[in-house]
Amino acid sequence: METSRPIELPLDIETIKGFLDPQEGEALYRLAAEASDLGPVLEVGSYCGKSTVYLGSACRLMDNSLFAIDHHRGSEEHQPGEEYHDSDLFDDRSQLMDSFHNFRSNMRRAGLEQNVIPVVAPSAVAARHWNTPLGLVFIDGGHSLEAAVTDYRAWSRHIVPGGYLAIHDIFPDPKDGGQAPYEIYKLALASGQFELVEMVKTLGILRRIQ
Known part of the structure:
Protein backbone atom coordinates (compact mmCIF):
# COMPACT_ATOMS: atom_id res chain seq x y z
CA MET A 1 0.00 0.00 0.00
CA GLU A 2 1.04 3.60 -0.61
CA THR A 3 2.46 5.03 2.65
CA SER A 4 4.16 8.29 1.59
CA ARG A 5 1.07 10.50 1.32
CA PRO A 6 0.25 12.20 4.66
CA ILE A 7 -3.25 11.53 5.88
CA GLU A 8 -5.71 14.40 6.10
CA LEU A 9 -8.37 14.25 8.82
CA PRO A 10 -10.94 17.04 9.19
CA LEU A 11 -11.02 17.02 13.02
CA ASP A 12 -9.21 15.77 16.10
CA ILE A 13 -9.90 12.03 15.90
CA GLU A 14 -9.48 11.65 19.66
CA THR A 15 -12.69 13.64 20.21
CA ILE A 16 -14.65 10.65 18.84
CA LYS A 17 -15.54 7.73 21.08
CA GLY A 18 -14.14 4.43 19.88
CA PHE A 19 -11.51 1.74 20.20
CA LEU A 20 -9.49 2.04 16.98
CA ASP A 21 -5.72 2.44 17.37
CA PRO A 22 -4.33 5.42 15.38
CA GLN A 23 -1.95 3.18 13.41
CA GLU A 24 -4.88 0.97 12.45
CA GLY A 25 -6.91 4.04 11.50
CA GLU A 26 -4.14 5.38 9.28
CA ALA A 27 -3.87 1.99 7.59
CA LEU A 28 -7.61 2.06 6.90
CA TYR A 29 -7.32 5.57 5.46
CA ARG A 30 -4.59 4.54 3.04
CA LEU A 31 -6.41 1.34 2.15
CA ALA A 32 -9.65 3.19 1.40
CA ALA A 33 -7.81 5.63 -0.83
CA GLU A 34 -6.14 2.78 -2.72
CA ALA A 35 -9.38 0.79 -3.05
CA SER A 36 -11.38 3.72 -4.41
CA ASP A 37 -10.47 2.88 -8.01
CA LEU A 38 -12.20 -0.49 -7.53
CA GLY A 39 -15.53 0.56 -6.04
CA PRO A 40 -17.25 2.02 -2.96
CA VAL A 41 -16.10 1.27 0.58
CA LEU A 42 -18.29 -0.38 3.22
CA GLU A 43 -17.80 -0.76 6.95
CA VAL A 44 -19.73 -2.96 9.35
CA GLY A 45 -19.76 -1.50 12.85
CA SER A 46 -19.52 2.29 12.89
CA TYR A 47 -20.31 2.95 16.58
CA CYS A 48 -19.67 6.70 17.02
CA GLY A 49 -17.70 7.07 13.80
CA LYS A 50 -13.99 6.90 14.59
CA SER A 51 -13.21 4.39 11.83
CA THR A 52 -15.81 6.14 9.66
CA VAL A 53 -13.84 9.39 9.77
CA TYR A 54 -10.65 7.65 8.68
CA LEU A 55 -12.39 5.77 5.86
CA GLY A 56 -14.72 8.62 4.92
CA SER A 57 -11.90 11.18 4.77
CA ALA A 58 -10.07 9.00 2.25
CA CYS A 59 -13.30 8.58 0.28
CA ARG A 60 -13.78 12.35 0.22
CA LEU A 61 -10.22 12.77 -1.04
CA MET A 62 -10.86 10.26 -3.82
CA ASP A 63 -14.46 11.35 -4.57
CA ASN A 64 -15.75 7.96 -3.43
CA SER A 65 -18.55 6.80 -1.10
CA LEU A 66 -18.55 4.93 2.19
CA PHE A 67 -21.55 2.87 3.30
CA ALA A 68 -21.60 2.75 7.12
CA ILE A 69 -23.62 -0.24 8.35
CA ASP A 70 -24.67 -0.25 12.02
CA HIS A 71 -27.94 -0.74 13.91
CA HIS A 72 -26.53 1.65 16.55
CA ARG A 73 -27.94 -0.39 19.43
CA GLY A 74 -24.48 -1.51 20.47
CA SER A 75 -22.73 -4.86 20.48
CA GLU A 76 -22.97 -7.33 23.35
CA GLU A 77 -20.16 -5.63 25.28
CA HIS A 78 -21.85 -2.19 25.07
CA GLN A 79 -25.00 -3.15 26.94
CA PRO A 80 -25.73 -2.01 30.54
CA GLY A 81 -23.57 -3.88 33.01
CA GLU A 82 -21.06 -4.97 30.37
CA GLU A 83 -17.39 -3.98 30.14
CA TYR A 84 -17.68 -1.31 27.42
CA HIS A 85 -21.04 0.20 28.35
CA ASP A 86 -21.09 3.99 27.99
CA SER A 87 -23.94 5.62 29.90
CA ASP A 88 -23.68 8.73 27.70
CA LEU A 89 -24.94 6.63 24.79
CA PHE A 90 -27.88 5.13 26.67
CA ASP A 91 -31.29 6.51 25.68
CA ASP A 92 -33.42 6.75 28.81
CA ARG A 93 -36.61 7.17 26.78
CA SER A 94 -36.28 3.91 24.89
CA GLN A 95 -34.16 2.20 27.56
CA LEU A 96 -31.80 1.16 24.77
CA MET A 97 -28.27 1.99 23.76
CA ASP A 98 -28.28 4.42 20.80
CA SER A 99 -25.06 5.68 19.21
CA PHE A 100 -26.65 7.10 16.04
CA HIS A 101 -27.13 10.67 17.26
CA ASN A 102 -23.47 10.81 18.30
CA PHE A 103 -22.39 9.23 15.01
CA ARG A 104 -24.41 11.66 12.91
CA SER A 105 -23.08 14.64 14.84
CA ASN A 106 -19.52 13.46 14.21
CA MET A 107 -20.13 13.08 10.48
CA ARG A 108 -21.47 16.64 10.38
CA ARG A 109 -18.49 17.97 12.36
CA ALA A 110 -16.13 16.16 10.00
CA VAL A 120 -29.09 2.04 10.19
CA ALA A 121 -29.93 -1.66 10.21
CA PRO A 122 -28.53 -5.01 11.34
CA SER A 123 -25.80 -6.24 9.02
CA ALA A 124 -27.77 -9.21 7.69
CA VAL A 125 -30.81 -7.03 6.97
CA ALA A 126 -28.73 -4.43 5.11
CA ALA A 127 -27.11 -7.17 3.03
CA ARG A 128 -30.36 -8.93 2.11
CA HIS A 129 -30.79 -7.25 -1.28
CA TRP A 130 -27.30 -5.80 -1.71
CA ASN A 131 -25.92 -5.89 -5.27
CA THR A 132 -23.26 -3.16 -5.41
CA PRO A 133 -19.67 -4.42 -5.97
CA LEU A 134 -17.27 -3.10 -3.32
CA GLY A 135 -13.60 -2.14 -3.37
CA LEU A 136 -13.12 -2.53 0.39
CA VAL A 137 -15.09 -4.09 3.24
CA PHE A 138 -14.06 -3.35 6.84
CA ILE A 139 -15.57 -5.67 9.46
CA ASP A 140 -15.71 -4.41 13.05
CA GLY A 141 -19.23 -5.33 14.14
CA GLY A 142 -20.47 -7.65 16.87
CA HIS A 143 -17.74 -9.87 18.29
CA SER A 144 -19.81 -12.96 18.99
CA LEU A 145 -18.96 -15.81 16.64
CA GLU A 146 -22.44 -15.72 15.13
CA ALA A 147 -22.29 -11.98 14.44
CA ALA A 148 -18.78 -12.09 12.97
CA VAL A 149 -19.52 -15.06 10.69
CA THR A 150 -22.74 -13.37 9.54
CA ASP A 151 -20.82 -10.20 8.65
CA TYR A 152 -18.15 -12.14 6.79
CA ARG A 153 -20.59 -14.26 4.79
CA ALA A 154 -22.91 -11.34 4.05
CA TRP A 155 -20.31 -8.90 2.74
CA SER A 156 -17.11 -10.64 1.61
CA ARG A 157 -18.84 -12.01 -1.50
CA HIS A 158 -19.42 -8.45 -2.76
CA ILE A 159 -15.70 -7.57 -2.84
CA VAL A 160 -14.39 -7.32 -6.40
CA PRO A 161 -11.24 -9.25 -7.44
CA GLY A 162 -8.28 -7.18 -6.31
CA GLY A 163 -10.42 -5.54 -3.63
CA TYR A 164 -9.75 -5.69 0.08
CA LEU A 165 -11.20 -7.23 3.23
CA ALA A 166 -10.07 -5.66 6.52
CA ILE A 167 -10.91 -7.31 9.85
CA HIS A 168 -10.40 -5.59 13.21
CA ASP A 169 -9.53 -7.11 16.60
CA ILE A 170 -7.68 -10.21 15.40
CA PHE A 171 -6.13 -11.95 18.41
CA PRO A 172 -4.49 -15.30 17.62
CA ASP A 173 -3.88 -15.85 21.34
CA PRO A 174 -7.15 -16.17 23.32
CA LYS A 175 -5.44 -14.54 26.32
CA ASP A 176 -5.30 -11.26 24.36
CA GLY A 177 -8.93 -11.01 23.27
CA GLY A 178 -12.04 -12.59 21.78
CA GLN A 179 -11.62 -15.11 19.00
CA ALA A 180 -14.52 -14.37 16.64
CA PRO A 181 -12.62 -11.92 14.37
CA TYR A 182 -9.68 -14.33 14.25
CA GLU A 183 -12.05 -17.13 13.23
CA ILE A 184 -13.42 -15.22 10.24
CA TYR A 185 -9.87 -14.19 9.32
CA LYS A 186 -9.02 -17.91 9.17
CA LEU A 187 -12.19 -18.61 7.18
CA ALA A 188 -11.20 -16.00 4.61
CA LEU A 189 -7.72 -17.46 4.16
CA ALA A 190 -9.04 -21.04 4.05
CA SER A 191 -11.55 -20.08 1.33
CA GLY A 192 -8.75 -19.67 -1.20
CA GLN A 193 -10.32 -16.37 -2.27
CA PHE A 194 -8.20 -14.09 -0.10
CA GLU A 195 -4.51 -13.59 0.63
CA LEU A 196 -2.93 -11.70 3.51
CA VAL A 197 -1.45 -8.33 2.57
CA GLU A 198 -0.34 -7.16 6.02
CA MET A 199 -1.18 -7.01 9.70
CA VAL A 200 -1.28 -3.63 11.44
CA LYS A 201 -1.55 -4.36 15.16
CA THR A 202 -4.93 -6.16 15.38
CA LEU A 203 -6.05 -5.14 11.89
CA GLY A 204 -5.79 -7.84 9.24
CA ILE A 205 -5.75 -6.65 5.63
CA LEU A 206 -6.53 -9.23 2.94
CA ARG A 207 -6.87 -8.98 -0.83
CA ARG A 208 -9.40 -10.88 -2.91
CA ILE A 209 -7.52 -12.93 -5.48
CA GLN A 210 -10.49 -14.62 -7.18
Missing part, protein backbone atom coordinates in the same frame (compact mmCIF):
# COMPACT_ATOMS: atom_id res chain seq x y z
CA GLY A 111 -17.88 17.48 6.89
CA LEU A 112 -18.42 13.94 5.60
CA GLU A 113 -22.18 13.92 5.01
CA GLN A 114 -21.69 13.97 1.22
CA ASN A 115 -19.45 10.90 1.28
CA VAL A 116 -20.72 8.77 4.18
CA ILE A 117 -24.03 6.97 3.69
CA PRO A 118 -25.36 5.64 7.02
CA VAL A 119 -27.36 2.43 6.82
Whole structure:
Protein backbone atom coordinates (compact mmCIF):
# COMPACT_ATOMS: atom_id res chain seq x y z
CA MET A 1 0.00 0.00 0.00
CA GLU A 2 1.04 3.60 -0.61
CA THR A 3 2.46 5.03 2.65
CA SER A 4 4.16 8.29 1.59
CA ARG A 5 1.07 10.50 1.32
CA PRO A 6 0.25 12.20 4.66
CA ILE A 7 -3.25 11.53 5.88
CA GLU A 8 -5.71 14.40 6.10
CA LEU A 9 -8.37 14.25 8.82
CA PRO A 10 -10.94 17.04 9.19
CA LEU A 11 -11.02 17.02 13.02
CA ASP A 12 -9.21 15.77 16.10
CA ILE A 13 -9.90 12.03 15.90
CA GLU A 14 -9.48 11.65 19.66
CA THR A 15 -12.69 13.64 20.21
CA ILE A 16 -14.65 10.65 18.84
CA LYS A 17 -15.54 7.73 21.08
CA GLY A 18 -14.14 4.43 19.88
CA PHE A 19 -11.51 1.74 20.20
CA LEU A 20 -9.49 2.04 16.98
CA ASP A 21 -5.72 2.44 17.37
CA PRO A 22 -4.33 5.42 15.38
CA GLN A 23 -1.95 3.18 13.41
CA GLU A 24 -4.88 0.97 12.45
CA GLY A 25 -6.91 4.04 11.50
CA GLU A 26 -4.14 5.38 9.28
CA ALA A 27 -3.87 1.99 7.59
CA LEU A 28 -7.61 2.06 6.90
CA TYR A 29 -7.32 5.57 5.46
CA ARG A 30 -4.59 4.54 3.04
CA LEU A 31 -6.41 1.34 2.15
CA ALA A 32 -9.65 3.19 1.40
CA ALA A 33 -7.81 5.63 -0.83
CA GLU A 34 -6.14 2.78 -2.72
CA ALA A 35 -9.38 0.79 -3.05
CA SER A 36 -11.38 3.72 -4.41
CA ASP A 37 -10.47 2.88 -8.01
CA LEU A 38 -12.20 -0.49 -7.53
CA GLY A 39 -15.53 0.56 -6.04
CA PRO A 40 -17.25 2.02 -2.96
CA VAL A 41 -16.10 1.27 0.58
CA LEU A 42 -18.29 -0.38 3.22
CA GLU A 43 -17.80 -0.76 6.95
CA VAL A 44 -19.73 -2.96 9.35
CA GLY A 45 -19.76 -1.50 12.85
CA SER A 46 -19.52 2.29 12.89
CA TYR A 47 -20.31 2.95 16.58
CA CYS A 48 -19.67 6.70 17.02
CA GLY A 49 -17.70 7.07 13.80
CA LYS A 50 -13.99 6.90 14.59
CA SER A 51 -13.21 4.39 11.83
CA THR A 52 -15.81 6.14 9.66
CA VAL A 53 -13.84 9.39 9.77
CA TYR A 54 -10.65 7.65 8.68
CA LEU A 55 -12.39 5.77 5.86
CA GLY A 56 -14.72 8.62 4.92
CA SER A 57 -11.90 11.18 4.77
CA ALA A 58 -10.07 9.00 2.25
CA CYS A 59 -13.30 8.58 0.28
CA ARG A 60 -13.78 12.35 0.22
CA LEU A 61 -10.22 12.77 -1.04
CA MET A 62 -10.86 10.26 -3.82
CA ASP A 63 -14.46 11.35 -4.57
CA ASN A 64 -15.75 7.96 -3.43
CA SER A 65 -18.55 6.80 -1.10
CA LEU A 66 -18.55 4.93 2.19
CA PHE A 67 -21.55 2.87 3.30
CA ALA A 68 -21.60 2.75 7.12
CA ILE A 69 -23.62 -0.24 8.35
CA ASP A 70 -24.67 -0.25 12.02
CA HIS A 71 -27.94 -0.74 13.91
CA HIS A 72 -26.53 1.65 16.55
CA ARG A 73 -27.94 -0.39 19.43
CA GLY A 74 -24.48 -1.51 20.47
CA SER A 75 -22.73 -4.86 20.48
CA GLU A 76 -22.97 -7.33 23.35
CA GLU A 77 -20.16 -5.63 25.28
CA HIS A 78 -21.85 -2.19 25.07
CA GLN A 79 -25.00 -3.15 26.94
CA PRO A 80 -25.73 -2.01 30.54
CA GLY A 81 -23.57 -3.88 33.01
CA GLU A 82 -21.06 -4.97 30.37
CA GLU A 83 -17.39 -3.98 30.14
CA TYR A 84 -17.68 -1.31 27.42
CA HIS A 85 -21.04 0.20 28.35
CA ASP A 86 -21.09 3.99 27.99
CA SER A 87 -23.94 5.62 29.90
CA ASP A 88 -23.68 8.73 27.70
CA LEU A 89 -24.94 6.63 24.79
CA PHE A 90 -27.88 5.13 26.67
CA ASP A 91 -31.29 6.51 25.68
CA ASP A 92 -33.42 6.75 28.81
CA ARG A 93 -36.61 7.17 26.78
CA SER A 94 -36.28 3.91 24.89
CA GLN A 95 -34.16 2.20 27.56
CA LEU A 96 -31.80 1.16 24.77
CA MET A 97 -28.27 1.99 23.76
CA ASP A 98 -28.28 4.42 20.80
CA SER A 99 -25.06 5.68 19.21
CA PHE A 100 -26.65 7.10 16.04
CA HIS A 101 -27.13 10.67 17.26
CA ASN A 102 -23.47 10.81 18.30
CA PHE A 103 -22.39 9.23 15.01
CA ARG A 104 -24.41 11.66 12.91
CA SER A 105 -23.08 14.64 14.84
CA ASN A 106 -19.52 13.46 14.21
CA MET A 107 -20.13 13.08 10.48
CA ARG A 108 -21.47 16.64 10.38
CA ARG A 109 -18.49 17.97 12.36
CA ALA A 110 -16.13 16.16 10.00
CA GLY A 111 -17.88 17.48 6.89
CA LEU A 112 -18.42 13.94 5.60
CA GLU A 113 -22.18 13.92 5.01
CA GLN A 114 -21.69 13.97 1.22
CA ASN A 115 -19.45 10.90 1.28
CA VAL A 116 -20.72 8.77 4.18
CA ILE A 117 -24.03 6.97 3.69
CA PRO A 118 -25.36 5.64 7.02
CA VAL A 119 -27.36 2.43 6.82
CA VAL A 120 -29.09 2.04 10.19
CA ALA A 121 -29.93 -1.66 10.21
CA PRO A 122 -28.53 -5.01 11.34
CA SER A 123 -25.80 -6.24 9.02
CA ALA A 124 -27.77 -9.21 7.69
CA VAL A 125 -30.81 -7.03 6.97
CA ALA A 126 -28.73 -4.43 5.11
CA ALA A 127 -27.11 -7.17 3.03
CA ARG A 128 -30.36 -8.93 2.11
CA HIS A 129 -30.79 -7.25 -1.28
CA TRP A 130 -27.30 -5.80 -1.71
CA ASN A 131 -25.92 -5.89 -5.27
CA THR A 132 -23.26 -3.16 -5.41
CA PRO A 133 -19.67 -4.42 -5.97
CA LEU A 134 -17.27 -3.10 -3.32
CA GLY A 135 -13.60 -2.14 -3.37
CA LEU A 136 -13.12 -2.53 0.39
CA VAL A 137 -15.09 -4.09 3.24
CA PHE A 138 -14.06 -3.35 6.84
CA ILE A 139 -15.57 -5.67 9.46
CA ASP A 140 -15.71 -4.41 13.05
CA GLY A 141 -19.23 -5.33 14.14
CA GLY A 142 -20.47 -7.65 16.87
CA HIS A 143 -17.74 -9.87 18.29
CA SER A 144 -19.81 -12.96 18.99
CA LEU A 145 -18.96 -15.81 16.64
CA GLU A 146 -22.44 -15.72 15.13
CA ALA A 147 -22.29 -11.98 14.44
CA ALA A 148 -18.78 -12.09 12.97
CA VAL A 149 -19.52 -15.06 10.69
CA THR A 150 -22.74 -13.37 9.54
CA ASP A 151 -20.82 -10.20 8.65
CA TYR A 152 -18.15 -12.14 6.79
CA ARG A 153 -20.59 -14.26 4.79
CA ALA A 154 -22.91 -11.34 4.05
CA TRP A 155 -20.31 -8.90 2.74
CA SER A 156 -17.11 -10.64 1.61
CA ARG A 157 -18.84 -12.01 -1.50
CA HIS A 158 -19.42 -8.45 -2.76
CA ILE A 159 -15.70 -7.57 -2.84
CA VAL A 160 -14.39 -7.32 -6.40
CA PRO A 161 -11.24 -9.25 -7.44
CA GLY A 162 -8.28 -7.18 -6.31
CA GLY A 163 -10.42 -5.54 -3.63
CA TYR A 164 -9.75 -5.69 0.08
CA LEU A 165 -11.20 -7.23 3.23
CA ALA A 166 -10.07 -5.66 6.52
CA ILE A 167 -10.91 -7.31 9.85
CA HIS A 168 -10.40 -5.59 13.21
CA ASP A 169 -9.53 -7.11 16.60
CA ILE A 170 -7.68 -10.21 15.40
CA PHE A 171 -6.13 -11.95 18.41
CA PRO A 172 -4.49 -15.30 17.62
CA ASP A 173 -3.88 -15.85 21.34
CA PRO A 174 -7.15 -16.17 23.32
CA LYS A 175 -5.44 -14.54 26.32
CA ASP A 176 -5.30 -11.26 24.36
CA GLY A 177 -8.93 -11.01 23.27
CA GLY A 178 -12.04 -12.59 21.78
CA GLN A 179 -11.62 -15.11 19.00
CA ALA A 180 -14.52 -14.37 16.64
CA PRO A 181 -12.62 -11.92 14.37
CA TYR A 182 -9.68 -14.33 14.25
CA GLU A 183 -12.05 -17.13 13.23
CA ILE A 184 -13.42 -15.22 10.24
CA TYR A 185 -9.87 -14.19 9.32
CA LYS A 186 -9.02 -17.91 9.17
CA LEU A 187 -12.19 -18.61 7.18
CA ALA A 188 -11.20 -16.00 4.61
CA LEU A 189 -7.72 -17.46 4.16
CA ALA A 190 -9.04 -21.04 4.05
CA SER A 191 -11.55 -20.08 1.33
CA GLY A 192 -8.75 -19.67 -1.20
CA GLN A 193 -10.32 -16.37 -2.27
CA PHE A 194 -8.20 -14.09 -0.10
CA GLU A 195 -4.51 -13.59 0.63
CA LEU A 196 -2.93 -11.70 3.51
CA VAL A 197 -1.45 -8.33 2.57
CA GLU A 198 -0.34 -7.16 6.02
CA MET A 199 -1.18 -7.01 9.70
CA VAL A 200 -1.28 -3.63 11.44
CA LYS A 201 -1.55 -4.36 15.16
CA THR A 202 -4.93 -6.16 15.38
CA LEU A 203 -6.05 -5.14 11.89
CA GLY A 204 -5.79 -7.84 9.24
CA ILE A 205 -5.75 -6.65 5.63
CA LEU A 206 -6.53 -9.23 2.94
CA ARG A 207 -6.87 -8.98 -0.83
CA ARG A 208 -9.40 -10.88 -2.91
CA ILE A 209 -7.52 -12.93 -5.48
CA GLN A 210 -10.49 -14.62 -7.18
